[in-house]
Amino acid sequence: MATDNITAIILAGGQARRMGGQDKGLIQLAQKPMIEYVLNAIEPQVNTIIINANRNQAIYEKYGFPVVADQIGGYCGPLAGMASGLQISKTPFIVTAPCDSPLIPDNLVHKLYSTLQQENAEICTAFSNGRLQPVFTLMKTELLSSMLDFLNNGERKIDRWFEKHHLAIADFSDQAETFININSEEELVAIELKLKQ
Ligand SMILES: Nc1nc2c(ncn2[C@@H]2O[C@H](COP(=O)(O)OP(=O)(O)OP(=O)(O)O)[C@@H](O)[C@H]2O)c(=O)[nH]1
Numbered sequence: 001m002a003t004d005n006i007t008a009i010i011l012a013g014g015q016a017r018r019m020g021g022q023d024k025g026l027i028q029l030a031q032k033p034m035i036e037y038v039l040n041a042i043e044p045q046v047n048t049i050i051i052n053a054n055r056n057q058a059i060y061e062k063y064g065f066p067v068v069a070d071q072i073g074g075y076c077g078p079l080a081g082m083a084s085g086l087q088i089s090k091t092p093f094i095v096t097a098p099c100d101s102p103l104i105p106d107n108l109v110h111k112l113y114s115t116l117q118q119e120n121a122e123i124c125t126a127f128s129n130g131r132l133q134p135v136f137t138l139m140k141t142e143l144l145s146s147m148l149d150f151l152n153n154g155e156r157k158i159d160r161w162f163e164k165h166h167l168a169i170a171d172f173s174d175q176a177e178t179f180i181n182i183n184s185e186e187e188l189v190a191i192e193l194k195l196k197q
């Protein structure tokens with residue numbers, strides 16, 4: 001796999017309203033900010049990483065990767081982070097992963113990329129736990145103008161954007177636990193216990 005074809009965009013631009021408006025990527029999980037788990041897992045999988053964050057940029061910059069904010073403001077969802085990633089990336093593909101899934105699979109990029117190639121698709125998203133996992137998506141960088149048109153039309157739902165393109169789906173059902181995602185204090189406590197085991 002040509003990993004130098006792909007830039008990883010770590011999505012850390014949300015408001016975390018269900019966690020009291022904290023900056024989710026910086027929330028401590030077993031003494032480490034949550035984003036560090038994602039960075040550590042994605043680093044061996046790509047050559048270029050960009051962090052998408054709308055707050056605390058100076059803290060995120062300490063990881064040594066470029067930090068970009070949403071160009072379309074107002075916290076309009078993960079698509080805004082993807083659009084910023086597409087705008088800044090110089091590779092033919094980007095892959096996204098959220099800052100709040102600390103167990104992210106070590107074969108994420110490989111499986112998304114090989115599935116996309118097999119199906120000659122424009123986008124490949126992950127499927128697990130009985131549903132699409134659209135914040136884990138590989139896509140062609142040339143889709144930037146399509147995504148900007150979509151957002152500028154006031155659209156926000158990623159599934160509706162997927163419908164406009166040739167979408168492949170990579171099945172990670174046998175790795176369901178790697179898509180665990182932290183949306184509440186309870187889920188944070190539960191994963192902390194799991195990591196200790
Ligand atoms: N760039 C960007 N990313 C976002 C935005 N909203 C959510 N995300 C990211 O999308 C991923 C999944 O979002 P959620 O789990 O809903 O996180 P959230 O929106 O911060 O949390 P809630 O406010 O509780 O929904 C996370 O990686 C978020 O950082 C946004 O407006 N801009």
Ligand SMILES: [Mg+2]
Nearest residue numbers: 014015016017
């Ligand atoms: Mg949200």
